[in-house]
Amino acid sequence: xxxxxxxxxxxxxxxxIDTATRYLISTAKTxxxxxxxxxxxxxxxxxxxxxxxxxxxxxxxGIARTxxxxxxxxxxxxxxxAIIAELDALRVPEHPGADPETGAAHACxxxxxxxxxxxxxxxxxxPELKNALSGxxxxxxxxxxxxxxxxxxxxxxxxxxxxxxxxKQEMIRLGTFDDVDMAMMVHxxxxxxxxxxxxxxxxxxxxxxxxxxxxRSSHAGGAPDQGINALQAAMLANAAINAQRETFRESxxxxxxxxxTGGGSSVNAVPGEVLYEGRVRAKSVEAINxxxxxxxxxxxxxxxxxxxxxxxxxxxxxxSLRQNPLxxxxxxxxxxxxxxxxxxxxxxxxxTHGGSTDMGDLSTIMPVIHPYANSASGIGHGHDxxxxxxxxxxxxxxxxxxxxxxxxxxxNAQLSRKVIENxxxxxxxQQYVSFQRDRFTKDxxxxx
Amino acid sequence: MVDRASLKSTFSSSVNLRxxxxxxxxxxxxxxxxxxxxxxxxxKLVAEWLQNNGFEVKTGIAKTGVxxxxxxxxxxxxxxxxxxxxxxxxxxHAHADSDTGAAHACxxxxxxxxxxxxxxGLTESSVIDGLVGKISFMxxxxxxxxxxxxxxxxxxxxxxxxxGGKQEFIKLGFFNDVDIAMLTHTGGETAGTFGIGGxxxxxxxxxxxxxxxxxxxxxSPHLGVNALNAAHLGLAAIHAQRETFRDAxxxxxxxxITKGGAAxxxxxxxxxxxxxxxxxxxxxxxxxxxxxxxxxxxxxxxxxxxxxIITNPGYLPAKYDESLTEIYxxxxxxxxxxxxxxxxxxxxxxxxxxxxxxIMPTIQPTANATSGNGHGIDYLVENYDLAVVKxxxxxxxxxxxxxxxxxEKGRKISGSFNAPMTISEYLNRMRGFRSDFTYSE
Numbered sequence: 011x012x013x014x015x016x017x018x019x020x021x022x023x024x025x026x027i028d029t030a031t032r033y034l035i036s037t038a039k040t041x042x043x044x045x046x047x048x049x050x051x052x053x054x055x056x057x058x059x060x061x062x063x064x065x066x067x068x069x070x071x072g073i074a075r076t077x078x079x080x081x082x083x084x085x086x087x088x089x090x091x092a093i094i095a096e097l098d099a100l101r102v103p104e105h106p107g108a109d110p111e112t113g114a115a116h117a118c119x120x121x122x123x124x125x126x127x128x129x130x131x132x133x134x135x136x137p138e139l140k141n142a143l144s145g146x147x148x149x150x151x152x153x154x155x156x157x158x159x160x161x162x163x164x165x166x167x168x169x170x171x172x173x174x175x176x177x178k179q180e181m182i183r184l185g186t187f188d189d190v191d192m193a194m195m196v197h198x199x200x201x202x203x204x205x206x207x208x209x210x211x212x213x214x215x216x217x218x219x220x221x222x223x224x225x226r227s228s229h230a231g232g233a234p235d236q237g238i239n240a241l242q243a244a245m246l247a248n249a250a251i252n253a254q255r256e257t258f259r260e261s262x263x264x265x266x267x268x269x270x271t272g273g274g275s276s277v278n279a280v281p282g283e284v285l286y287e288g289r290v291r292a293k294s295v296e297a298i299n300x301x302x303x304x305x306x307x308x309x310x311x312x313x314x315x316x317x318x319x320x321x322x323x324x325x326x327x328x329x330s331l332r333q334n335p336l337x338x339x340x341x342x343x344x345x346x347x348x349x350x351x352x353x354x355x356x357x358x359x360x361x362t363h364g365g366s367t368d369m370g371d372l373s374t375i376m377p378v379i380h381p382y383a384n385s386a387s388g389i390g391h392g393h394d395x396x397x398x399x400x401x402x403x404x405x406x407x408x409x410x411x412x413x414x415x416x417x418x419x420x421x422n423a424q425l426s427r428k429v430i431e432n433x434x435x436x437x438x439x440q441q442y443v444s445f446q447r448d449r450f451t452k453d454x455x456x457x458x
Numbered sequence: 459m460v461d462r463a464s465l466k467s468t469f470s471s472s473v474n475l476r477x478x479x480x481x482x483x484x485x486x487x488x489x490x491x492x493x494x495x496x497x498x499x500x501x502k503l504v505a506e507w508l509q510n511n512g513f514e515v516k517t518g519i520a521k522t523g524v525x526x527x528x529x530x531x532x533x534x535x536x537x538x539x540x541x542x543x544x545x546x547x548x549x550x551h552a553h554a555d556s557d558t559g560a561a562h563a564c565x566x567x568x569x570x571x572x573x574x575x576x577x578x579g580l581t582e583s584s585v586i587d588g589l590v591g592k593i594s595f596m597x598x599x600x601x602x603x604x605x606x607x608x609x610x611x612x613x614x615x616x617x618x619x620x621x622g623g624k625q626e627f628i629k630l631g632f633f634n635d636v637d638i639a640m641l642t643h644t645g646g647e648t649a650g651t652f653g654i655g656g657x658x659x660x661x662x663x664x665x666x667x668x669x670x671x672x673x674x675x676x677x678s679p680h681l682g683v684n685a686l687n688a689a690h691l692g693l694a695a696i697h698a699q700r701e702t703f704r705d706a707x708x709x710x711x712x713x714x715i716t717k718g719g720a721a722x723x724x725x726x727x728x729x730x731x732x733x734x735x736x737x738x739x740x741x742x743x744x745x746x747x748x749x750x751x752x753x754x755x756x757x758x759x760x761x762x763x764x765x766x767i768i769t770n771p772g773y774l775p776a777k778y779d780e781s782l783t784e785i786y787x788x789x790x791x792x793x794x795x796x797x798x799x800x801x802x803x804x805x806x807x808x809x810x811x812x813x814x815x816x817i818m819p820t821i822q823p824t825a826n827a828t829s830g831n832g833h834g835i836d837y838l839v840e841n842y843d844l845a846v847v848k849x850x851x852x853x854x855x856x857x858x859x860x861x862x863x864x865x866e867k868g869r870k871i872s873g874s875f876n877a878p879m880t881i882s883e884y885l886n887r888m889r890g891f892r893s894d895f896t897y898s899e
Contacts, residue, residue, distance in 0.1 A: 234702055239702075242701075243698075245698070246691070246694060246695050246698055249691060250756075253684070253690065253760065254761070256684065256687075256725075257680045258680065304762070307759060307762065311691065311695075311756040311760035312756070314752060314755055315699075315752060315756030316698060316699075
């Protein structure tokens, strides 16, 4: 039977996904077993490329080092919807799935996104569904969503391999999204109640600080009076930052957290150089700015106190996530239709758990949704974060995304055109790129 | 000419006759403690005693200071024998004033006793006739460097320039014609001994004011600038400097918060700190003072507050004259035996005797006659015979050595003293310590 209306197209697609269930889960597990950190996901990318090629796709590779794009064209022209999956792992050496050498581990569940993206691709690449689509589906596999290894990435930036430090940011800059009108992906989350999915809410914007204290080393026992202790400077800065916390408004969802990445070279020498990586998050880039200013003042205070100097490099981070209400409504409708009435939990649009994603950046230039598949146990980014329910993590998201795409691009793509018409992007791509460029700064403060 | 031995013997006998009275005077002062530049009663008591004993007395010097001079009428060295008039503030001390908290927890009351013992013994005409030169008995105010805000107010009203009484005496010219100075402090070393030699740290004093912005601490802390946090960070930053303090410099930095906020439900906008910066030598004081200022500024920078740092000259490091010490040691040993005269180590405390020691040969032996912790609630003079009578005798016998035989020894000590600075250099140095600046970003 050749499907001819939305219900039939949807039923056909869901059957393909059901048939492919074991395969889709196995692709997620394969990705889990080869965890790689951002911009280094060569094995994972090669694996996904092979799977897409097996489905008949022409895959554009090597975008932003490891990113890829494969476009499925519908029977009729129309808008292009991106289905996104993130390639990268975190670094959590104590995670059971960690790579013993690099410490990389899928403690954020990105591997499940590979399975769900391949599920959508499997379903929609069936020739029977071509007529269902007035428009295109771009499968975009993005590197480096986790904003880590900043120094390494700055090295790549200096070498001219990158300009922005996350996968979607860089792909926006490179034009990968130029022909895309809207985007969606499903991220995993911890199991919380009976709903397999949740949607809504926002995420924090953030900025990264690479801080370098320059003191003067000397023998810590023999001549501490000759030294300028860069570690004391950094610790005082940290104490000073903590003293700011009472001024953070809850409504700004401020998070300030740092790590010492170089705390001195040998214990019997006064540390002459200390490296500190700081991060400031808040509900928007605008809310970050005054906080970041205070935090930078604290870095400088540490230097002033000790007579050290400090170099502060600001690295452009993410924007907050803004989800498109109509796309969200369609996603909810399809979840309820396919998985049942209580299958999806809707959270208020302004609710945030404090984390950040570069889907936020994409949401500044186009309509997006970023629902969650509640399928894991443990604490996100923790050593115990494990996908417990692969049906929820891989199969259900594939089904609901597929159905939502069919609805958006079916019926002459009326709904997707409505999404586009009603959406006012915060920025154009060009504005976004120059905005991000301006966020990179480097200043040295030498109080002496 | 009467020999020195018989002069000393006559002197000692006349002190013995006054021993009970001298202890009574000391205990009277103990029971009526007054802190620096407020020693009205103590000053009056000393002045009257000196007047009643035939001295020509000047009063009201540096508010409460007293000088009674004994002039032999023969040219010779001028020696200052001193006693400090002031008490500390130690509420809870057994002899504390219940209203003011003032208490003699540093034993200055016994210094007055020992100073007057010297005066009592030397007025004996058969003693004075054997001496040349002059002896001035100086009751000096305000040795304890405390109540900085009060002293700043005296400074603004023009009553004083310096916070230490002896400093004011120097400024006012009362040391201009003095050649040698001495004072016996009480001490807590091995009981029954005199301590000699030693040295003291010098210091500067600072008053720090952080100015933030008040706001409701619950309702709108984001609108405030927390001056207490600024102060807290400033103090933490000072502590981070400590590893750079050299052992040889015996640096001490020990702040207190004198105002920490007005109401707990309001973001503190006015916080005040007092601190000393002490060290064994002036370069170390200046170097540390700079680090401390830097640390306080960092507290302001971190929080966006403003800080005002006023630095006042404190005391100079004390170094006691060895030749003079040797004469004193001989006399002290004649009273209590060689083994009971012990050498003192460097003390990280400070005294305005340090200032005197920079311009003339000076000694400040200790009479180890106390129990408890210096400046603590339990510091008590236990042995008045040592702290008042014997201490007075040891000083008086030393004065006799210096001024007998035409004042030969006194001239020699004065002449061979290599003064680190003249009085006018001293005043410039001290005024140079003063600074007052405000910092905000």
